[in-house]
Amino acid sequence: MTRFFLALGALLFTASPLLAADPDHGHDHNADGEVSHVFEQAGLHVVHPWTRATSGRDALIFMDLENEGDAPITLLGAHAHWAESAEIVGFALENGEERYLPLPSIPVAPGHDLVLRPKEVALRLSGLSEALVKGQHLDLELQTSLGELEIDVMVEAADATNHGHAGHSH
Amino acid sequence: MGLALTVEGLVVLGSDNRPILEVDSFALPRGALVGISGPSGAGKTTLLHAIAGLIQHAQGRVCWEEADLLNLGEDARTRFRADHIGMIFQDFLLFDELGPLANATLTAMFHPRARRAPLRKRAGDLLGQLGLPETPRVVGSFSGGERQRVAIARALAADAPILLADEPTASLHREAADRLIEDLVELARTRGTTLIAVSHDQWLLDRMDRVITVRDGRLASEGAA
Amino acid sequence: MEDIWFRLPPGIQDGLVLVALVLPVLALALFLLRGFAPGPLIAALLRRFRWANAVFVALIAISVGMGIGLIAQERGLRVGMAHAADKFDLVVSAPGSEMTMMLASVFLQPSDVPLLSGAVYNEIAGHENVEIAAPLAFGDSYQGASVIGTIADFVPYLSDGRMEGRIWTTPFEAIAGAGAPVDIGESFTPAHGHGDGADGDEHEGVVFTVVGKMARTGTPWDKAILIPVEAVWRVHGLADGHRVSDGDRLGPPFDAALFPGTPAIVVHASALWANYALKSEFSRDRETMAFFPGTILANLYGIMGDLRRAMSLMSVVTQVLVAASVLLGLSILTRLVQRQTAMLRALGAPRRFVVAVIWSYGVTLLVLGTVGGLLVGWGAAELLSRVVTSHTDILVRASLGWSEVHLAAAFLAVTSLLSLVPALAIPRQPITEGLRA
Numbered sequence: 001m002t003r004f005f006l007a008l009g010a011l012l013f014t015a016s017p018l019l020a021a022d023p024d025h026g027h028d029h030n031a032d033g034e035v036s037h038v039f040e041q042a043g044l045h046v047v048h049p050w051t052r053a054t055s056g057r058d059a060l061i062f063m064d065l066e067n068e069g070d071a072p073i074t075l076l077g078a079h080a081h082w083a084e085s086a087e088i089v090g091f092a093l094e095n096g097e098e099r100y101l102p103l104p105s106i107p108v109a110p111g112h113d114l115v116l117r118p119k120e121v122a123l124r125l126s127g128l129s130e131a132l133v134k135g136q137h138l139d140l141e142l143q144t145s146l147g148e149l150e151i152d153v154m155v156e157a158a159d160a161t162n163h164g165h166a167g168h169s170h
Numbered sequence: 171m172g173l174a175l176t177v178e179g180l181v182v183l184g185s186d187n188r189p190i191l192e193v194d195s196f197a198l199p200r201g202a203l204v205g206i207s208g209p210s211g212a213g214k215t216t217l218l219h220a221i222a223g224l225i226q227h228a229q230g231r232v233c234w235e236e237a238d239l240l241n242l243g244e245d246a247r248t249r250f251r252a253d254h255i256g257m258i259f260q261d262f263l264l265f266d267e268l269g270p271l272a273n274a275t276l277t278a279m280f281h282p283r284a285r286r287a288p289l290r291k292r293a294g295d296l297l298g299q300l301g302l303p304e305t306p307r308v309v310g311s312f313s314g315g316e317r318q319r320v321a322i323a324r325a326l327a328a329d330a331p332i333l334l335a336d337e338p339t340a341s342l343h344r345e346a347a348d349r350l351i352e353d354l355v356e357l358a359r360t361r362g363t364t365l366i367a368v369s370h371d372q373w374l375l376d377r378m379d380r381v382i383t384v385r386d387g388r389l390a391s392e393g394a395a
Numbered sequence: 396m397e398d399i400w401f402r403l404p405p406g407i408q409d410g411l412v413l414v415a416l417v418l419p420v421l422a423l424a425l426f427l428l429r430g431f432a433p434g435p436l437i438a439a440l441l442r443r444f445r446w447a448n449a450v451f452v453a454l455i456a457i458s459v460g461m462g463i464g465l466i467a468q469e470r471g472l473r474v475g476m477a478h479a480a481d482k483f484d485l486v487v488s489a490p491g492s493e494m495t496m497m498l499a500s501v502f503l504q505p506s507d508v509p510l511l512s513g514a515v516y517n518e519i520a521g522h523e524n525v526e527i528a529a530p531l532a533f534g535d536s537y538q539g540a541s542v543i544g545t546i547a548d549f550v551p552y553l554s555d556g557r558m559e560g561r562i563w564t565t566p567f568e569a570i571a572g573a574g575a576p577v578d579i580g581e582s583f584t585p586a587h588g589h590g591d592g593a594d595g596d597e598h599e600g601v602v603f604t605v606v607g608k609m610a611r612t613g614t615p616w617d618k619a620i621l622i623p624v625e626a627v628w629r630v631h632g633l634a635d636g637h638r639v640s641d642g643d644r645l646g647p648p649f650d651a652a653l654f655p656g657t658p659a660i661v662v663h664a665s666a667l668w669a670n671y672a673l674k675s676e677f678s679r680d681r682e683t684m685a686f687f688p689g690t691i692l693a694n695l696y697g698i699m700g701d702l703r704r705a706m707s708l709m710s711v712v713t714q715v716l717v718a719a720s721v722l723l724g725l726s727i728l729t730r731l732v733q734r735q736t737a738m739l740r741a742l743g744a745p746r747r748f749v750v751a752v753i754w755s756y757g758v759t760l761l762v763l764g765t766v767g768g769l770l771v772g773w774g775a776a777e778l779l780s781r782v783v784t785s786h787t788d789i790l791v792r793a794s795l796g797w798s799e800v801h802l803a804a805a806f807l808a809v810t811s812l813l814s815l816v817p818a819l820a821i822p823r824q825p826i827t828e829g830l831r832a
Contacts, residue, residue: 057401090667093481093689096474098696103668106675114675119690121671161697215831224741224826245745252743259830263738267439276739279433280748286432325742336830 037163039151043069043110044144049153050163051138055131059083060100060122061140061153062163064115067108074107074145075114077123082138084127091119100124118161134158172201172331172364173234173254175221180230180240182216191216191387193230198380201362203355205375208384214368215336217384221366222255222334223247234332252281256325260337262317264324266310270302273309274323281328293327300353315346322354326363333358335367339374351377409797416804420811424758427751440756444728448760451721455764458717459806460771462710463799467776468791469703470798472783473696475791479614480688482553485662485670487511487519487677493686500659501688502789503541503615505533505589513636513654515683519662520647522676524669527552528647530657532627535585535598538576541619542569542585542603544627546646552663553609553616560607566626566635566643569603573611574618574788581605583620585630601630613790628655707802718810721764725757726817736821737829746822753821757814765807769795 039046049063067073078086089100100122108114116122123140132138136155141148156163175198182191191213198204206214219225220232223239232239237250264273274293278286294304300319309320318338325333338354339347351374358365367374375381383390400408441448480501488496489509498504520528529552532544547562550570560579563570571577582604603622611617623645625635636649662685664670670687677685729736736749776793783791 088668090671091687091690091693092667093477093693096470096477098693101667103671106668106671108672109676112675113678114671115678119693120674120687216827219827219830222741224830226825248740248743248745250743251741255743257738257741259738263735265436265439265443265735267442268435272435276436277742277744279436280431280739280744282430328743 037152037154039142039149041144041149042146043067043071044073044146044149046142046149046151048163049140049151050156050160051132051153052160053132053134053136053155053158054128057126057128059125059128059132060089060118061125062116062118062122063151063153064113065108066113067110070110072107072109072145074105076105076143076145078125078143079141079148080125080139082129083125084129086123086125088121089124090121172362174198174200174202175364175366176231176233177221178231178233180220180228180232182213182220182225182228189387191220191384193217193389196382196389198364198366201358201364203358203365203377203379204367205378205381206366206368206384207370207375207381208390212384213387214384216387217382218334218336218366218368222257223251252277252328254330255332255334256322256328256330257334258318258321258325258336258338260340262314262321262341264309264317264320267308269306269308270297270312270316270320270323271304273320274327276324277328285328289327289329292329293323296323296326296357299357313346314342315350318342318350319353322357326357326361331363333363333365335365335369337369337371338367339369339371347371348373409801412801413797413804416801416808420758420808423811423815424755427747427754431748431751433748433752433755436752437755437759440732440752441759443732447724447728451724451760452764452767454717455721455761456767456771458710458714459765459768459803460775462707462714462806463768463772463795463802464775464779464793465706465710466703466802467772467793467795467799468779468783469699469706470796471776471780471791471793472789473699475613475784475789476692477689479616479789480692482614482663483661483688484664485673485685485687486659487515487662487683487685488659490681490684493684493691496659496684496686497688497691499533500531500661501615502787503533503543503619505541505658508658510656510658511660511683512656513649513651515677516649516654516657516660517647517651519660519673519677522673524665524673525662526665527661527663529661530624531659531661532624532657535587535627535630536589537583537585537620539589539618540572540575540577541589542622542627543619544622544624546624548646549661550607550609550621553621554612555610557610558607559610560605563606563623563645566623566629566645567601567603568606569620569622570607570609571605572609572617572619572621575608575620577605577620579605579608585620585622598630611790615788618788624657631655714806715809718761718806718813721760722757722810722814722817725760725814726820729753729756729817729821733821733824733829733832737824737826737832740822740826741830749822750815750818754814754818757818758811761807761810761814765803768806769799769803772799 037048045066045068047064047066049061051059051061065075075088077088080086088103088106090103092099092101106114132155134155134157138153138155140151140153142151154163177193178195180193181189184190206217208214220228228240230240234254239247239250242250271294274297275290278289281289300323302316302319309317339350342350355377369375483501486496486500489511491508495506495508499506499508516530519525527548529545529549533541535542550562577583582602584601585598587598625645628635633655634653636654637644638650638653662673664673674685677683739749773795780791780793
């Protein structure tokens with residue numbers, strides 16, 4: 001009996017970040033009850049936004065931006081209530097040291113994809129108000145030339161190099 | 171001026187817990203020159219070590235005036251030795267790599283800073299009195315007699331009123347031993363130092379005020395020279 | 396707290412880590428040595444056991460040096476490789492292996508790869524955000540040096556404008572890298588292919604004259620010879636990208652129909668952000684592949700990083716073993732001075748004094764060995780750098796950085812604390828036993 005309660009407690013504990021996340025906008029639940037990982041806005045498809053678990057000050061957010069429309073879309077930045085600031089950053093090797101340098105904005109031509117991935121380009125959120133825990137979902141307001149788009153960012157393992165659905169297609 | 175010594179009911183136990191030294195009582199006045207003689211293994215060195223407060227587990231009283239060494243704690247005994255007792259040994263126990271003055275001032279390394287300068291001065295004076303002029307040589311190149319003189323200077327540099335010697339002439343040839351005994355006795359007498367020397371050397375024992383003979387862990391006889 | 400730490404400049408952070416590593420040792424030294432002046436005694440011990448001491452110091456120096464040399468060398472190679480990729484912001488090629496294309500373009504290790512068409516080249520070269528789009532035509536060599544066809548604009552870009560002589564004006568003029576086997580004024584006939592498989596007769600009758608020489612860049616390109624891409628095509632019996640009516644015209648624009656193809660295009664964008672837009676535009680299934688050599692290298696380091704950690708661990712284990720044997724040796728040596736330490740205590744030296752002397756003696760050896768290790772490590776890294784540089788043409792500069800200093804300091808901190816063990820054992824022995832020993 002004790003064991004049952006312990007197990008139940010453990011389950012609730014591990015599930016709590018999921019329960020705590022506020023799923024009120026921006027994404028749908030599909031037939032399996034799983035949170036969707038594709039977000040759309042006037043020809044812009046945002047696929048698989050993800051980040052890594054961290055207790056540090058910064059987090060890098062990665063995703064695929066697909067411009068399915070017929071006009072260029074420009075990625076301008078992002079905003080999140082759980083971070084002080086957000087900026088687009090590009091990867092560079094400076095004297096062999098890995099750095100992410102701030103970028104102003106990046107246009108995505110119609111019919112093309114901009115892939116935000118580790119060691120290339122990312123959104124950097126600085127001044128995190130709390131630690132990011134694996135399995136958690138975070139709200140993020142993506143700012144593009146189309147306006148603002150609420151997306152949902154999945155927190156992967158601290159050492160992840162790809163999102164959990166890598167290899168799947170949506 | 172030397173200190174007077176009273177020993178009462180001293181029992182030193184060996185590793186098998188059997189007594190290896192038992193002394194009922196004896197007393198020495200200030201500035202006495204005393205020899206300890208007896209056959210090898212009789213307990214002479216043990217007696218000397220007990221008098222120096224080096225033996226951890228002993229019963230009875232070894233009193234240098236007010237200070238009962240056996241009933242002092244480890245740190246207090248160490249401090250007492252630093253302030254009051256100089257020792258010399260059969261094989262000198264010098265640091266061959268150092269010069270005579272560095273050896274003679276060895277105890278300055280752990281004495282309080284304020285006492286270092288006078289200690290160094292005294293060590294230099296003692297070396298001069300003992301006929302060892304300043305030299306850049308290290309004591310490794312010294313003769314046995316010269317080395318033991320350095321050891322004496324080291325023992326007395328802190329102005330110790332007590333000098334304990336364990337076979338001080340046993341490593342020296344006759345001529346050197348004689349000269350050393352001469353100097354040692356004169357130094358002790360002029361300074362009023364209480365000198366206790368364990369020795370087989372009759373020449374040395376003959377120059378003492380008094381000789382205590384140890385046999386089978388007991389005092390066999392006491393005699394004035 | 397964490398915030399304050401992360402806001403500190405890296406130099407201060409590194410310095411503080413060093414202080415944190417050294418501080419316990421200094422505190423221990425201060426505690427043990429307070430009120431004592433055992434200098435001459437420590438000097439005597441150092442002199443007495445000078446041969447054993449020299450062996451201990453050498454053992455420590457070599458083990459610390461190997462660990463440090465390994466890290467310094469690894470970082471030197473990483474920096475050197477990153478430097479080699481500096482000019483290659485973005486490379487566009489036909490779809491295939493990014494690694495293969497990076498080795499071909501950055502490190503001049505070409506293999507047979509499909510070609511990009513003139514249409515693609517013109518699209519890239521004409522893009523508003525592209526400053527330089529240099530085709531690279533590999534395949535020929537001269538005395539082991541790669542002969543690469545490209546455009547004139549690539550030469551000042553690659554060499555930062557530092558060159559002697561001039562840029563080519565006719566198709567059969569060449570510009571040599573600083574380490575290439577030809578000098579200004581010399582002529583050569585390239586062989587088809589590389590190394591043993593090179594066919595020296597294929598290009599018989601084709602003679603290039605060197606008209607310029609680039610300054611050293613510290614990259615594999617120092618050994619290359621650059622020629623107009625038109626010449627490569629002509630030598631291989633192909634069209635040269637221009638109409639016959641254009642005569643000996645060199646460089647873009649090219650006529651897409653007369654463009655025989657290029658395996659890779661090095662792209663330099665007008666701004667950093669534009670690289671990502673360009674990559675996005677030229678990543679096309681079945682047509683073109685665009686990649687950042689820096690990213691490929693960084694991913695490679697990520698894989699090598701595990702190896703590096705394994706090597707570091709092994710070197711730490713080696714150092715710990717050496718330190719343990721040195722401490723064992725020290726405790727044996729200090730037994731040889733057991734009578735002298737007993738004498739010191741008989742003359743009233745406190746236990747702490749004896750501990751301080753023995754500990755300081757051991758720590759002196761450790762400090763000498765560690766400092767020697769930094770020198771050995773620097774020397775080893777320097778030597779390895781030269782070997783690697785001469786074999787790969789990647790300029791590897793070994794330097795001692797904070798991580799090496801931290802490693803040495805950590806070694807010193809741990810072993811200094813450990814050498815308390817033999818030092819503490821000494822005064823535990825009864826003085827009377829020590830004197831009789």
